[in-house]
Amino acid sequence: MSALPAxxxxxxxxxWSAAVAARVEIALxxxxxDEELAPQRLHQAMRYAVLGAGKRVRPLLVHAAGQLCKAPxxxxxxxxxxxxxIHAYSLVHDDMPCMDDDxxxxxxxxxxxxxxxxxxxxxxxxxxxxxxxxxxxAGAQGASAASTVRMCAELARAAGSTxxxxxxxxxxxxxxxxxxRESLEDMHRRKTGAMLTASVRLxxxxxxxxxxxxxxxxxxxxAAIGLAFQVVDDILDVEGDAGTLxxxxxxxxxxDKPTYVSVIxxxxxxxxxRGLRDDAYAACDTLGAGAQRLHQIARLIVERKx
Numbered sequence: 001m002s003a004l005p006a007x008x009x010x011x012x013x014x015x016w017s018a019a020v021a022a023r024v025e026i027a028l029x030x031x032x033x034d035e036e037l038a039p040q041r042l043h044q045a046m047r048y049a050v051l052g053a054g055k056r057v058r059p060l061l062v063h064a065a066g067q068l069c070k071a072p073x074x075x076x077x078x079x080x081x082x083x084x085x086i087h088a089y090s091l092v093h094d095d096m097p098c099m100d101d102d103x104x105x106x107x108x109x110x111x112x113x114x115x116x117x118x119x120x121x122x123x124x125x126x127x128x129x130x131x132x133x134x135x136x137x138a139g140a141q142g143a144s145a146a147s148t149v150r151m152c153a154e155l156a157r158a159a160g161s162t163x164x165x166x167x168x169x170x171x172x173x174x175x176x177x178x179x180x181r182e183s184l185e186d187m188h189r190r191k192t193g194a195m196l197t198a199s200v201r202l203x204x205x206x207x208x209x210x211x212x213x214x215x216x217x218x219x220x221x222x223a224a225i226g227l228a229f230q231v232v233d234d235i236l237d238v239e240g241d242a243g244t245l246x247x248x249x250x251x252x253x254x255x256d257k258p259t260y261v262s263v264i265x266x267x268x269x270x271x272x273x274r275g276l277r278d279d280a281y282a283a284c285d286t287l288g289a290g291a292q293r294l295h296q297i298a299r300l301i302v303e304r305k306x
Contacts (some may be wrong), residue, residue, distance in 0.1 A: 063294035069207030071144030089127035158198035167191025193226025221283035
């Protein structure tokens with residue numbers, strides 16, 4: 001794979017993020033089973049679910065945090081694939097009729113529409129397993145054995161019952177209810193924030209350790225962007241359209257789900273997103289040299305339109 005552009009003021013964020021996305025796309029294509037390998041239809045559906053679309057925000061965070069910590073790029077590829085495979089599996093399952101019942105994802109039919117519900121369930125299961133296989137590869141690409149074990153434990157926690165899966169369970173149980181702001185934040189930090197935080201941690205753990213002050217700043221950054229991402233999602237569900245979002249718009253209100261917009265209002269949600277972005281910027285100031293890409297990703301998360 002080609003090297004990534006250097007992190008400097010002269011290199012535009014768009015160029016860097018496009019290079020990371022292209023690099024991760026190649027790594028994902030290599031990691032996923034070939035569609036001609038039996039069982040062919042399962043492998044075709046896995047590749048359909050993962051390749052060719054998506055913002056790749058989680059891989060960007062892995063590479064940005066890894067760049068801060070001078071991590072081997074090949075190890076970051078393994079970690080970036082792992083978090084993206086977990087993300088893709090969660091979308092496949094979330095879209096199914098027993099969950100959010102969505103027909104559109106990333107501008108094309110959802111996996112259960114294209115391949116059937118039973119195979120969609122297996123696609124999610126297989127992608128989750130493959131994520132951990134990919135992450136183990138970081139150890140062969142320059143990450144220490146201790147860091148690799150630590151990363152596997154972190155990814156499992158972030159995806160599990162106290163993280164993403166638990167947040168989704170709370171979300172399902174909250175339909176028709178009016179959550180208070182504290183409960184809503186807890187749900188979102190689990191459902192969305194846990195995997196974004198894991199992406200930052202995995203990237204950093206592929207490289208050199210940070211001192212206590214910079215590690216604390218990195219945790220503040222991760223917490224801020226993890227919540228900001230979901231706040232913006234709530235806003236876009238109200239303001240966006242399917243053509244721009246690549247998925248169904250207005251589903252939260254239609255399904256009577258509690259969101260930041262329903263709990264605190266649209267303008268207050270915008271203010272909250274901007275405040276969280278500023279918190280992330282402040283953390284980047286503490287992180288100092290090498291945090292430029294993290295700063296730019298915080299802006300991307302809050303200012304995105306899809």
